[in-house]
Amino acid sequence: MNNFYFIGIKGTGMAALALILDKLDHNVSGCDLTKHFFTEDLLVENNIEIQSFEEAIIPDNSIVIIGNAFLEDFPLVTQARKNNQCYRYHEYLGLFMENYHTICVTGSHGKTTTTGMLSSMMSNFDKTGYLIGDGSGKIEKDTKYFCVEADEYRRHFLAYHPNYAIVTNIEIDHVDYFKTEEDYQLAYEEFIEQVKEKVLIFGDDENSRKIKDSNKLIWYGINDNNDIQAKNIIETTSNMSFDLYYLNEFKYRFNLNLVGRYLLWNALGVIGVGILENIPFETIEEGINLFKGVKRRFVIEEHKENVFIDDYAHHPTEVAITIDAAKTRYPNKKIVAIFKPHRVSRVYKFAKEFASALEKADEIFLCDFTSIDDKEEGIDIDIHYLKNMIYNKKATVIEEDETGANILAQESPAVFLFMSSKDIYPLAEMVKHCLE
Numbered sequence: 107m108n109n110f111y112f113i114g115i116k117g118t119g120m121a122a123l124a125l126i127l128d129k130l131d132h133n134v135s136g137c138d139l140t141k142h143f144f145t146e147d148l149l150v151e152n153n154i155e156i157q158s159f160e161e162a163i164i165p166d167n168s169i170v171i172i173g174n175a176f177l178e179d180f181p182l183v184t185q186a187r188k189n190n191q192c193y194r195y196h197e198y199l200g201l202f203m204e205n206y207h208t209i210c211v212t213g214s215h216g217k218t219t220t221t222g223m224l225s226s227m228m229s230n231f232d233k234t235g236y237l238i239g240d241g242s243g244k245i246e247k248d249t250k251y252f253c254v255e256a257d258e259y260r261r262h263f264l265a266y267h268p269n270y271a272i273v274t275n276i277e278i279d280h281v282d283y284f285k286t287e288e289d290y291q292l293a294y295e296e297f298i299e300q301v302k303e304k305v306l307i308f309g310d311d312e313n314s315r316k317i318k319d320s321n322k323l324i325w326y327g328i329n330d331n332n333d334i335q336a337k338n339i340i341e342t343t344s345n346m347s348f349d350l351y352y353l354n355e356f357k358y359r360f361n362l363n364l365v366g367r368y369l370l371w372n373a374l375g376v377i378g379v380g381i382l383e384n385i386p387f388e389t390i391e392e393g394i395n396l397f398k399g400v401k402r403r404f405v406i407e408e409h410k411e412n413v414f415i416d417d418y419a420h421h422p423t424e425v426a427i428t429i430d431a432a433k434t435r436y437p438n439k440k441i442v443a444i445f446k447p448h449r450v451s452r453v454y455k456f457a458k459e460f461a462s463a464l465e466k467a468d469e470i471f472l473c474d475f476t477s478i479d480d481k482e483e484g485i486d487i488d489i490h491y492l493k494n495m496i497y498n499k500k501a502t503v504i505e506e507d508e509t510g511a512n513i514l515a516q517e518s519p520a521v522f523l524f525m526s527s528k529d530i531y532p533l534a535e536m537v538k539h540c541l542e
Contacts, residue, residue, distance in 0.1 A: 362391065446528055
């Protein structure tokens, strides 16, 4: 049993790893901002101590896990490095996962949802642990499989050497670090080289198809050039069904309680892992249907005549598919998109793409940058830079306060679609209060 101390314990991956180590009977504590984050709820529920940065005391002889948001000159990091064994989050996770038959899920979009779906399917087959980017972490002492969300940011996933991997797509993101599409692609090629066995990769994504050929790759999608293919697809407002073909041979007719084409794509990658592990198709189907979603990914709450959806979408492609999913689920309701971006470099590079995606909604509302890591040297823009790119529909900038909430409440009845990787969810609660 060891003492583990987390600097930035409320981070999504950090919180999940803290829960896992606590479950293995280690002494776990950490520090973070006093502001409430949704990730801390499970930490509190499991009696894991959370100190403020100002009052943080690192226990003697601790293994210190340092959140990737904290630079080496952060005072607690400097202090920890003097007297403790220290790891960056991805460094320790890479060592930890070697104890299990590990499946990593990476990609520009859909990592969290796909990891959650994979964990559900694998848990229906055998003892499975998971670390998901919504702050969820679980493991047992006799766990065989370990499903991990693997982030490509700053090439952190190169610390991982999993047995299998799912690559959901390869569309350039994190443009504060990756300056070219070629470098972004190279990072994935480097990761694929480290996978021990096979890689399930989304074959309908033109960027994925640019990846250097490897005998590890198994392509999935709906196009005819995929190894794993869905045909005869029927989608409704509550479910989907399709024929599953593997290497051009019919295998099974799936009936899944999923809505939205992006969830079909995710399911095909998960089914691919099941095929590799020789899991019966009935068990795969049952496991996927046990999937109830993950935190902050298309979380639906019906509120009288309105619907509130909370989603993590923070890239133009994610915004577009999230709005499309809402329109599929609620074809007869007005879709009100509320978007709060993260990092000025992302908005600066993708402003036109964000505008095009947001115009899929009936009404558009924008919130300004507020996070500590939003601003970047050399890029001096605010939310009006994006607003001015939206030509075909009216876009309104609102504050995240009672005034903004009242403006949104006037759109009732509607589907209120809140999209951000940051803390936009308090605004949704204010809107509900206004509607009472």
